[in-house]
Amino acid sequence: MLERTFNKYKDKIAAVIVEPVAGNMGVVLPKSGFLKTIRRLCNKNKSILIFDEVITGFRVGYGSVVPRPSWPWYYGLPARDTSVKADMTCLGKIIGGGFPIGACGGRAELMDNLSPQGPVYQAGTLSGNPVCVAAGIATLKLLKSKKPYQALERSTEKLCDGISRELQKRNVKHTINRIGSMFTVFFNPGPVTDYASAANSNTAMYAKFHTAMLKAGIYLPPSQFETCFVSTVHKQSDIDKTIAAVRKFDF
Numbered sequence: 001m002l003e004r005t006f007n008k009y010k011d012k013i014a015a016v017i018v019e020p021v022a023g024n025m026g027v028v029l030p031k032s033g034f035l036k037t038i039r040r041l042c043n044k045n046k047s048i049l050i051f052d053e054v055i056t057g058f059r060v061g062y063g064s065v066v067p068r069p070s071w072p073w074y075y076g077l078p079a080r081d082t083s084v085k086a087d088m089t090c091l092g093k094i095i096g097g098g099f100p101i102g103a104c105g106g107r108a109e110l111m112d113n114l115s116p117q118g119p120v121y122q123a124g125t126l127s128g129n130p131v132c133v134a135a136g137i138a139t140l141k142l143l144k145s146k147k148p149y150q151a152l153e154r155s156t157e158k159l160c161d162g163i164s165r166e167l168q169k170r171n172v173k174h175t176i177n178r179i180g181s182m183f184t185v186f187f188n189p190g191p192v193t194d195y196a197s198a199a200n201s202n203t204a205m206y207a208k209f210h211t212a213m214l215k216a217g218i219y220l221p222p223s224q225f226e227t228c229f230v231s232t233v234h235k236q237s238d239i240d241k242t243i244a245a246v247r248k249f250d251f
Contacts, residue, residue, distance in 0.1 A: 002016070002037075002038065002041060003037075003041065006041050006044075006045050006047075010045070011045065011046075013045060013047045014047060014048065015047055015048040015049070015050050015088075016038060016041075016042055016047055016048070016049055016050065017050040017051075017052055018035075018038060018049075018050075018051065018052065019051070019052045019053075019055065019056065020035060020051050020053065020056060020064075020065050020084075020086075021055075021056050021060075021065055021179050021182070023055035023056065023182060023226075023227040024055070024225070024226075024227075025195050025198045025225045026177065026184035026186060026192065026198055026201075026224065026225050026226065026227060027177040027178060027179060027182050027183055027184040027227050028177060028192060028193065028194060028195075028198060029177060029179060029193075031193060035084045036084050039084050039085075042087075048087045048088060048110065049086050049087050049088075050086060050087065050088045050089070050090065050106075051064065051065075051086035051088070051089045051090070052090050053065060053089050053090060053091055054090060054091060054092035054093075054094075054102070055092070055182070055227060056179075056182070057089070057091040057092070057094060057095070058091070058094045058095060058140075058143060059094060059180060059181055059182060059229065060149070060179055060180025060181065060182060061149055061180065062143055062144060062147075062149065064085075064086075064089055065179075065180075086106070087106050087107050087110060088104060088105065088106030088107070088110060088111075089104065089105055089106065090102070090103075090104045091103045091104070091105075094139075095136050095139065095140065096132050096133075096135045096136040096139060097135050097136065097138065097139035098135075099131065099132040099135040099136065100126050100129075100132060101126065101129070101132040101133070101135070101136050102124075146232075148232045149180065149181075151232075152180065152181040152230055152231075152232060153180055153181065155181075155230050155234060155236075155239060156178060156180065156181045156182075156183060156230040157178070158239055159183075159230060159239045159242060159243070160176045160178050160183050160185075162239070162242075162243035162246070163176065163185060163242070163243060163246050164176050166243060166246040166247045167185075167246065170251050172187070172205075172251050173187065173188065173189040173202075174186060174187055174188065174189075174190075175188050175189065175190030175191060175192050177192055181229055181230040181231070182227050182228070182229060183227070183228050183230075184226070184227055184228060185206075185209075185228070186198065186201045186224065187201050187202040187203075187205040187206050187209070187224070188200055188201040188202065198224075198225060201224050201225075203224045205251075206223075206224040207224075209249060210222060212245070212249045212250070213242075213245055213246075213249075216241075216245035216248070217241070217245075218241070218242050218245050
């Protein structure tokens with residue numbers, strides 16, 4: 001579709017904005033070569049590639065989701081090639097430890113267009129708010145020094161494996177997509193690889209599941225098409241409690 005669009009509107013597409021790993025239809029990993037093809041099309045047509053990392057940024061690793069050579073197969077790249085990099089990246093509240101803050105960054109020749117250095121005016125209600133910025137600096141320092149990502153990934157893997165095991169025991173059709181500390185339980189035999197396949201999920205089942213988990217003290221996203229996050233404050237007891245709640249769920 002993107003190739004056809006570029007062919008139809010040659011030299012008229014300013015930018016392509018995409019989540020490198022989709023999180024707003026549940027976690028959907030890019031197919032092999034997907035991001036690499038977008039990068040190639042943007043280069044060919046002199047369009048800016050913008051990664052929306054409001055969800056993925058600093059959640060699956062320190063910084064952007066893309067420079068992770070240990071996960072080359074997610075992006076359809078050989079292990080030696082981590083060349084799929086955005087021209088600009090957008091980040092959200094995670095860089096402020098939950099405080100209302102956001103940021104964008106990119107290549108110098110693009111960022112130099114922003115005021116006061118350039119002609120493009122950019123401002124926001126909380127821009128430069130000292131409390132939010134102080135919280136953000138403290139958050140990023142902690143993430144860099146504590147290096148929580150490997151432990152987060154192990155916890156998330158254990159949680160997802162436990163949930164899947166309990167659902168399999170009950171012959172409940174499901175697919176769990178995961179990357180780092182992000183995951184989605186789709187009530188769908190899968191695979192879930194795009195919005196069309198995600199939309200085939202049993203949303204009535206998810207609603208029932210969400211209500212049961214909430215009564216058990218487990219707060220999941222209220223929609224089938226959102227993303228679950230494991231946090232550094234989740235203990236092993238929290239993971240065990242969640243798996244136990246799934247075990248007791250009356251399907």
